[in-house]
Amino acid sequence: DIQMTQSPSSLSASVGDRVTITCRASQGISNYLAWYQQKPGKVPKLLIYAASTLQSGVPSRFSGSGSGTDFTLTISSLQPEDVATYYCQKYNSGPRTFGQGTKVEIK
Amino acid sequence: EVQLVESGGGLVQPGGSLRLSCAASGFTFSSYEMNWVRQAPGKGLEWVSYISSRGTTIYYADSVKGRFTISRDNAKNSLYLQMNSLRAEDTAVYYCVRDAAYALGSYFPFEYWGQGTLVTVSS
Numbered sequence: 457d458i459q460m461t462q463s464p465s466s467l468s469a470s471v472g473d474r475v476t477i478t479c480r481a482s483q484g485i486s487n488y489l490a491w492y493q494q495k496p497g498k499v500p501k502l503l504i505y506a507a508s509t510l511q512s513g514v515p516s517r518f519s520g521s522g523s524g525t526d527f528t529l530t531i532s533s534l535q536p537e538d539v540a541t542y543y544c545q546k547y548n549s550g551p552r553t554f555g556q557g558t559k560v561e562i563k
Numbered sequence: 564e565v566q567l568v569e570s571g572g573g574l575v576q577p578g579g580s581l582r583l584s585c586a587a588s589g590f591t592f593s594s595y596e597m598n599w600v601r602q603a604p605g606k607g608l609e610w611v612s613y614i615s616s617r618g619t620t621i622y623y624a625d626s627v628k629g630r631f632t633i634s635r636d637n638a639k640n641s642l643y644l645q646m647n648s649l650r651a652e653d654t655a656v657y658y659c660v661r662d663a664a665y666a667l668g669s670y671f672p673f674e675y676w677g678q679g680t681l682v683t684v685s686s
Binding site: 457488490492494499500502505541543545547548549550551552553554555556557 | 598600607608609610613622623624625658663670671672673674676677678679
């Protein structure tokens with residue numbers, strides 16, 4: 457099965473900083489990569505799908521890139537409401553594996 | 564409005580069994596692929612199982628293979644997860660999750676989540 461590896465596992469940044477999270481698939485998954493945001497006590501929310509397509513209603517400071525095995529989620533200017541854990545997920549055929557998550561905090 | 568309501572969670576002893584249910588409404592259940600995802604306390608998301616719209620294709624995470632069985636009843640708009648030989652490490656909130664869309668031969672991310680049902684495996 458394909459494994460999804462995220463880095464870092466946690467980060468702390470200042471408001472307004474540019475934040476980058478990476479996700480690597482153990483085999484190529486084309487662009488079948490989604491990013492989710494989960495705030496404490498809430499269910500996950502879909503942010504980005506097809507590696508780079510922003511879900512409706514998601515602020516434009518979020519962006520995604522990549523294809524094949526290497527993917528990136530970028531928050532261009534970190535806001536207090538972005539404090540959450542972010543997960544990548546492959547969603548092509550077979551198991552729909554998640555990455556282990558990246559916890560984002562404000563410094 | 565899409566609604567997914569899980570039930571059936573609770574406290575069970577190691578080695579025991581539970582059957583989770585998910586009642587779906589607000590969409591044509593028989594058209595959508597469905598999944599179970601779990602989250603242990605303070606831990607990350609773990610995909611557990613997938614079932615195609617007609618129930619003909621099923622996948623399991625290695626951690627539950629041979630112990631859990633996913634099924635669905637499209638006439639009752641319901642998804643199920645039969646969990647046997649439960650272990651302490653199966654303790655988690657279990658979510659019923661729907662794909663964002665459906666189209667033959669295409670793949671979609673998860674968009675709709677239930678609120679979850681807590682399963683606690685402990686003696």
